[in-house]
Amino acid sequence: MEILEKVKTRVYKFGNKTADGNSKMKNLLGGKGANLAEMSSLGIPVPPGFTITTEVCTEYNTLGKENVVELIKDELEESIANIETLMGSKFGDKTNPLLVSVRSGARVSMPGMMDTVLNLGINDEVVQGLAKKTNNEQFAWDSYRRFIQMYGGVVLGMKPASKEDIDPFEEIMEHLKHKRGIKLDTEFSVQDLKDLVYDFKEAVKKRTGHNFPTDPWDQLWGAIIAVFNSWNGDRAVYYRTMHGYPADWGTAVNVQAMVYGNMGENSGTGVCFTRDAGTGENVFNGEYLINAQGEDVVAGVRTPQQITHLGSQRWAELAKIEEEDRLKNYPSLEELMPSIFEELNTYQDVLEKHYRDMQDMEFTIQDGKLWILQTRNGKRTGAAMVKIAMDLLKEGMIDEKETLLRIEPNKLDELLHPIFDPDALKRSQVIAQGLPASPGAATGKIVFFADEAAKFKNSILVRIETSPEDLEGMNIAKGILTARGGMTSHAAVVARGMGKCCVSGAGALKINYKTRTLTVDGHEYHEGDWISLNGSTGNIFEGKVATMEPELSGEFAELMTLTDKYGQMKVRTNADTPKDAKVARNFGAQGIGLTRTEHMFFEVDRIKAMREMILADTVKGRKQALEDLLPMQRSDFEGIFEAMEGLAVTIRLLDPPLHEFVPHQLATQKELAEDMHISLQAVKNKVAELEEFNPMLGHRGCRLGNTYPEITEMQTRAIIEAALNLKARGIKSKPEIMIPLVGTVKEFEAQEQIIRRTADVIFEERNDSIDYLVGTMIEVPRAALMADLIAEKADFFSFGTNDLTQMTFGYSRDDVGKFLPVYYEKGILKVDPFEVLDKEGVGQLVRLGTDRGRSSKPNLKIGICGEHGGEPSSIEFCYNLGMDYVSCSPYRVPIARLVSAQAAIKSTM
Incomplete structure (x- = not known):
């Protein structure tokens, strides 16, 4: 047994255009790890790192923490050393520090269902070295603040006390913003960030009874174990059950060198799709933020900007922003950093052709250098799924058989149900406009909390922004509406995967969880009030809107003809x-x-x-x-x-x-007796006889x-x-x-x-x-x-x-x-x-x-x-x-x- 354990490989390295694994090893390396290895071999600029296999997660669930740590300790240390060599920095070093990210990665995409920790390896001494090394004190302390916030929530369990409350770290930040008279995280001064770090650590100590961990290796092991534990977390279990994924698959753990999108105005982060995930249209699209890290884009705290010029114009039109204001405040990446955009555009084309499918990519720009953090086959709506598959067939990327095998049967259901009646839409009042995050029509009663989505037969889940904890409620609700977030927010990505109508980033909405009210332009809507969402346009309507049967033509009809052929x-x-x-x-x-x-x-x-x-x-x-x-x-x-x-x-x-056809209510029995001109007792006797x-x-x-x-x-x-x-x-x-x-x-x-x-x-x-x-x-x-x-x-x-x-x-x-x-x-x-x-x-x-x-x-x-x-x-x-x-x-x-x-x-x- 000991010999087998030493021989078995549990950690696979990637980086610098080489990799131990490849995209065919998704069962072992998870989708994320397999694709990182593949991209590295393709020469795509991927931050170096390593993947702990899904088998180790299964071993962890069987053997426990101490035994698993002993099993992978040597390989883990060797893999960290490999990152140090490739990045020219050292994990835990006070003068030339290497920070890492720790992410989960199941064999199938489970967006937002498991946990991520960024900026790991930082402490009170390392932050000083990072500030000196980069000559950017603002960036260093912002990274430290982010790390405590993520690690505290993911590993140490710092969650809101109740559903009406906000995240304890967010509460501290909101209090400081109010005190300073600022609105955005990017407006914090260096001293503000230092104060936040201190306050965050005090909050952790008060809640957990322990000091925040300072040793980078302790932090790393804590994050790895947290990812393993997240595989059996409530939201991951619910997601697996919803999609029929087996519990014994386990999740891989991906550890990568940190690259920073929050180093200033020449840095940023974003998410992009090689085709439109909502409609299937062959248009490169996505969102980014300057001076931000990845979670900022999906969390929707700041309004994201569009990748392309045309996408930016369309977004501005939906958001009713004048072109002059758009160019000044919301330029596209194509306009702001044309060389970076061209490089990104090249990579998206290479990756789609390599995988022969629509890709969902994450990227970071660090001080003018582009890094690709992830690619995966993108979640898409049923309509997009059909169009993309048929288009790829016409483009010669896939053949007819593969086209049919690409279609998820149950997602076709999205195309077969009613849509809004155009005549009814003309008579309906638009109360607000958001982003068309996931197509479809939804009418329901307002609910503000995911765990109350089943309160009404038809409900619309209304949130400031959704989080992975909201998954079950999102699944139950007929539609999802958020005040924050863009087309790549958590709500948008998960809703598209579910085939659920979603409107995101409706900034005119003022949501008060405590009073359970939604206010738009002075008009107040309460829990239980009816609203309707058009996920194809982003329109939000007051009351119910009539629906009609969909027309099934175009690519759908072509697909059905293909099914009859085989x-x-x-x-x-x-x-x-x-x-x-x-x-x-x-x-x-x-x-x-x-x-x-x-x-x-x-x-x-x-x-x-x-x-x-x-x-x-x-x-x-x-x-x-x-x-x-x-x-x-x-x-x-x-x-x-x-x-x-x-x-x-x-x-x-x-x-x-026959007892199912006879009346069991006294009033109906009397009525039947009168109609048949027989006694009530005769009816009762027959009903009793048939029981x-x-x-x-x-x-x-x-x-x-x-x-x-x-x-x-x-x-x-x-x-x-x-x-x-x-x-x-x-x-x-x-x-x-x-x-x-x-x-x-x-x-x-x-x-x-x-x-x-x-x-x-x-x-x-x-x-x-x-x-x-x-x-x-x-x-x-x-x-x-x-x-x-x-x-x-x-x-x-x-x-x-x-x-x-x-x-x-x-x-x-x-x-x-x-x-x-x-x-x-x-x-x-x-x-x-x-x-x-x-x-x-x-x-x-x-x-x-x-x-x-x-x-x-x-x-x-x-x-x-x-x-x-x-x-x-x-x-x-x-x-x-x-x-x-x-x-x-x-x-x-x-x-x-x-x-x-x-x-x-x-x-x-």
Whole structure:
């Protein structure tokens, strides 16, 4: 064991155009570390440093701090010495000091989710040496102030006392600004900064009971351990859960030589994108600040300036700033430092072509020299994702297969939901203007705190600026609005990654957390008031604004055409109404995999007849009530068949237990008794009679049809007559009648006989016929086990994985919320099995049912119609089983089409 530990490399160095690693090592070095190594090898000016691997994080969580320190101590010291050599300075030295940054770096981008510490290695003596070495006392003490502030928050836990309070360091700074009559951090004098350092250290001692650490090596180890700990911090855990990233991945730690953007007017820092992260437009863009460090740009404390001249003009137009004022106070980097801009522009072009994808880059300008601190594939909106992928295909950077694989299936969802109605926008009052940080339309009630985002069904999270702690609330809210921050602020980057509408940097907003009010131009808005955000323009509207369905064309339509070229498994939809069927067909659905007939009975004009049928004591009475329902069902089926002209439509016969249709409120029971001219007691008795101990396992599905065959007869008649009526109009229908909840062959046979006998009667009556299929839903474990025998009789199988999951796990879908959170926390389950198909258990029943069914009938048509039919990993599982189709909700159809194509491509790789 000791020999293995010594042989294993845990720290990888990079710098001076060489590197131990490369971009293919993201699992080991994290995305940031792998890209730093790659850029260094490409000759990009990267501050030298090293990466502690993700495996060390995993070892830390298993072995603890002391053992991990012992494991990497020698490599760490050697790597620091390498930085010292390359930078010509020494870590902890009082006359020629080297300072470093410590950053996290998971294998996937998790912006703002874990911790960073800058200017590490400074203390009361080093700051004097740094000031003398740079001949810049202001810069040295500003760096010291920043270090204590970041280290105090990240490593020592100096957080606000409550959500209404501000950061304790910010509170000290605001007090000094007020006392001095200044507004910006850059206006602090050297003495102000010295006072802040002293006050910050006193605050740390008061809060923690310990002096602020002064030994650079103690600082370094503290920061490294803090990064490891941040992997299991609340916000990182929530982010991982939200995106489905495993907890055992761990995070790398990146340590780099500090380069300084806060050395004066010839220094700065910024973030840039090789393409527009909101729209996908092929335009280099970004933001920067002069005399600042990286956190200043994303925190939004100062108004950032634009990288390019055109971007700067557009920003000024949105912010309503005159051109003269813009040139004086907010010049672009292109205008202010043209040579630096040209160099940056060259690097962004090199990096995008190298990675063949849109890049998100961070840079620092130190006294006129440009350094690239990071590059990564940029977070983008769903619309930008599609446009960038299709543009890269047209530009020849990637081929068709890679284009499809580049698309994140669930992000397509952003393109499929309503946008603001242009006519409604004309009638709406704009109350303020911000920056269009993340496109989309959002309407909701104002909330001021992230942990209260769920207070209203639709909420807009309104913050001065967001922080990583706000992640859960940002995810819950319909939209995000901030008073501070630019297009690269925390709110903007995270919102784009979520596909969430966001307007940032709306400087006219005055937000008071204590009174929970938002004031704009003297008008006050309170918590619970409605506002609307247009993330594509930055407009903020008073009240609700009506929405409309989006138009799917352009690059999206091209992408969908591409999916059909490679997709082999068909995609159907679950639709209960003609409207849903039309929506799904517009999205490219190739048929209907599930029409739930019971949903048609709950409308006001139908529920009465349904209840009369249930309350009838005789077959004659039930048939009379069903005759009233027949034309309603027939009309519904005609509308659905017409919407799906020429495509297969699977219709499930009545499935839920009858108690769901009867009234349980006394007032409704009285009304029903009067309508039927029976006693209230008779109604109550029937309701009590229908009550079941476990309705999900009770009198439902095919059991209803076999107990009351007249129900199956009526539904069959409605289906067949609807198809014949359309045939008479020249419209072709392909009905597939599905028998639910079959567990034995004889259950299926009994229902099939009723269906076929009824159809034959109708064909004779009409002197005409149509083709139809009779199949079953495999949702009972026994049906999967007996699939070979059932397949001898059935024309098709459709796996109903909702009930199959319930019965296999023994979980009730309605009650899992009581224990699932605990199961996630304890690692008993990683995901909700009702959202993501349990491939180890339920999936094996699906595999068994498929194999046994086709052993009897090789050409048996098989699909899936549970909620899993719209979940990417479950769709891929179905493809690999050789299913003919998946069926999902209308708005998931494009996602399923994409995944079907991706699965086919992956199977050939």
